[in-house]
Each structure stands twice: as C-alpha cells, then as structure tokens.
Amino acid sequence: MDKAKLGKRFEGKVAIVTASTQGIGFSIAERLGLEGASVVISSRKQQNVDEAAEKLRAKGIEVLAVVCHVSNAQQRKNLIGKTIQKYGKIDVVVSNAAVNPSLDPILKIQNSILDKLWEINVKSTILLLKDVAPYLQKGSSVVLISSLVGYNPPPTMAMYGVTKTAVLGLTKALASEMAPNTRVNCVVPGLVPTHFTAFLTNNDAAREKVEGNKLIRRCGTTEDMAAAAAFLASDEASYITGENLVLAGGVSSRL
Template identity: 50%
Template sequence: MLKAGLRLGGCARAWRSVRMASSGVDRQKPLANKVALVTASTDGIGFAISRRLAQDGAHVVISSRKQQNVDRAVATLKGEGLSVTGTVCHVGKAEDRKQLVATAVKLHGGIDILVSNAAVNPFFGNLMDVTEDVWDKILDINVKATALITKEVVPEMEKRGGGSVVIVSSIAGFSPFPGLGPYNVSKTALLGLTKNLALELAPKNIRVNCLAPGLIKTNFSSVLWMDKAREDNIKESMRIRRLGKPEECAGIVSFMCSEDASYITGETVVVGGGSPSRL
C-alpha cells in the first residue's frame, strides 16, 4: 500500500511538472521574463510593487522624478539579486514618459506590464479653498498622466501580443478622506479610467485593472497618520484596526499582472483593512 501511494504521488508530481512546462509558466516565478514599468517606484507602495514583480521574475524598470532616489532604489533591489534598472521620469512631462518607454524597449526589447502609481497631493483643507492651479496639478498628474503613459505603452504591448496595466487609485476614490477633496476626486476618476481603458484595450489582449489601497503607512500618506487622533479615527472605520504595509499591496498587483488573472479586466481590488469601499 505504501509503495502504491508513493507511485501515485510520483505520478501526480510528474503530471504537475508536465502541465507547468506546457503552459510555459514557472509557478515559482509567475512573471518570468516579463518586462514591467512602474512609475513613482522608489519609495512606498511603488517600491514594494517593483520588488515583488522582480521577485516573481520580471525585469523591472523603476522611475522617479529625482536621480538620487532612482539610484538608491536600484542599488537596493540589485543588491537583493533582482533584475531592476531605473530612469528619471516626471510623468507630467511628455518627453519623460517617452524616455521611460524607450528605456524599457532598449534594455529588454518590449513591455508587458505597466503599473501607474504616480500621484501628488499638494493640498489639505476645505474643498471650497482649492485654487485652480491646485486642481490643474492634481488632475494633470493623477489622472491625465496615467492615461497618457498608458497610451505610450500600448503600441509596445501590442507587439508582444498583449499585456497588463494596473492603475493605482485609492480607497479615497470610494470613501473620501477628510481634507483631501481634489485628491479624492482624482482617485474616483481613476476608477472610471480603468473601466474605459479595459473596454477599449480588451480587443488588443491588454487587461486593465485597478488597485485601491486604504491607509498604507508611507511617507506620502503621513498627513493622515502623523496626527494620532486622526489615525485613530480612521482605524475605527476598519475591520482590521491597523495601518497597512506597502508589501500588502504588492502581491495583489503581481497577481493581477499574471496569467492567474487572465480572465480579469476592468476590476478594482481594494486593499483597505475592511474599510467601507463601494459607491
């Protein structure tokens, strides 16, 4: 009986190996040899996503507005044995967006994955006090630049037979954070952009999905958690009563970019500790 069980176990393992080999997917490296661009990726959520994509086998091109931040992040990830390069990219500048795409194509021959993570929030206060300049800056970077960087990568993804785009929005797109009116509105717009891009790009075999983080402890979100009373108030709305970690967003993005998510497009995944998150 023991020998029969061993034989059956061996057959099952052999069959799994054949099945994985035939699919061309290494289950330990689900993104093996994929090429990924990640914007605003030298710190916080973007950095954690870049690390996870590279750990899962992708060649990752990271970017930031400052060269020293790019150099530091690349050195860290290369020191972990990961395939990561980087370049300066201000997503609000057309020439920088083109250069980011050109860098990936030159280094790796194409693009399979785009994670659009760049965002700004230069304002905290009442919505009626927001100036036109602030509205322009937030919508230009958070919404328009996301649409335009996607436009840049689509032709390269088509050459590869398809691809995956993940747009980083926020739970604030569903349930606004106090004092962050324009930012909240921009993140709601990204939910709609995801739906529209998914519809238009599906015939090109390009999937578009969205990540909506809740309150994740990063430098970017510090305006919400540096004040203990405000942090405690936000925690009260969560089922899991703590702030999230950037790494808790990264695995979801890797999944959305993998073949395991091949039948998913136009969807938003909330990583928010159980906070209310639907319109």
C-alpha cells in the same frame, strides 16, 4: 519578504512601475522583480532612482532605473524608449504616480493646484499608456493605483479623492478599449503608512481611529498592496479585467 517562498510568475517579463522609489510603488517593483520580472523603476530625482535600484539589485532583481516626471512628455517617452532599447518589449505597466499638494476645499483650491492634480493623478496615466500601447505584448497587463477616498472623498482630501474617483472610471474605460490583448485593473488602497500619508499615520490618535474602523484592526502595508498588484498583473488573473480591487481591511466602500 522571503524570496524563496515566492513563485516566478513574471519570469521573462518586463514591468514598468512609475513613482517606484519608495512606498507602494517601490514594494510593487520589488515584488514583481522577486518573482522574476525585469523591472523599470522611475522617479523625479536621479538620486532616488539610483538608491532604489541599488536596493533592488542587492536582492538579485534585474533593474533599469530612469528619471521620469510623469507629467513631462519627453521624460515619459524617454522612459519607454530606454525600456524598449534594453528589453525590447513591455508586459506590465503599473501607474502609481500621484500627488496631493493641498488640503483646501475644492472651491478654494488654486487653479494651478487643480491643474497639477489632474495632470499627475489622471492625465499622465492616459498619456503614458498612449505611448506604451504600441509595445504591449499580447496578454499584457496594466495596473492603476486609486485610493479608498475615491469612493467618498473626505473634506481634507476632497479634490485628491475626486481624481482617484476618475481613476476608478478610467480603469473601466481602458479595460474595454484595450481588450482583448491587454487587461486593465486597479488596486484601491485604504490607509497605508507611507511618506505620502504621514500627515495621518504619524498622528497616533488619528491612526488609532482609522484602525478601529477596520475589521482587520490594522492599517495596510505596502507589501499588502504589492501582493494585490502582482496578482492582478499575473496570468493567474487572466480572466479579470476592468475591476477595482479594494484593500482596506474591511472598511466598507461599496456593496
């Protein structure tokens, strides 16, 4: 990514990005930082946040790195507390954390896995925003991350897909509730090769089949997702809220 070609849409702004030490989350943090934001990154492991912060700082990005498991109430509060202590405000929140610990059909998933899926993929976003809301500035922006499978959950990712369907609805509900001072939108990625999707993208036949179904004959990149998230979070999208923006290379999800 060429820093010289990017604008400074986030100069003077503070952005929290959860699950941001690799994959889509890292690319979003990088994009916001390159455009001038002070970026607060988080992950479950100290080593991961330290390594990610080092990479971002090497690009001239102002970074605060905090260990945070989004389902841990104290760690969520610590993430917000350290952000306010250092920067005094919050302008952008990107809720990216998600898990998919099971490929089982919905009716065969263990109760503990069901709880984990809802806890991290849906509930943690609500609880994080409850804690963040008092510190959000007028004109602030929230970006949620869903998935194309939220529109039509496939058998091998059925319950994960259902939780991502919930995120689509959550975007609509929160946009109404947090208006007019805070906008809420959602990025809906199709298949993006990351560690999270390695079970699909590392299989050449499966990947070729997916790419063949796209009008743009390739999978998305983390940078594609970051560009969309940055647009929705920026003042350029100041008249957009409650929208679920699909980035899937032309794979149909809805009319």
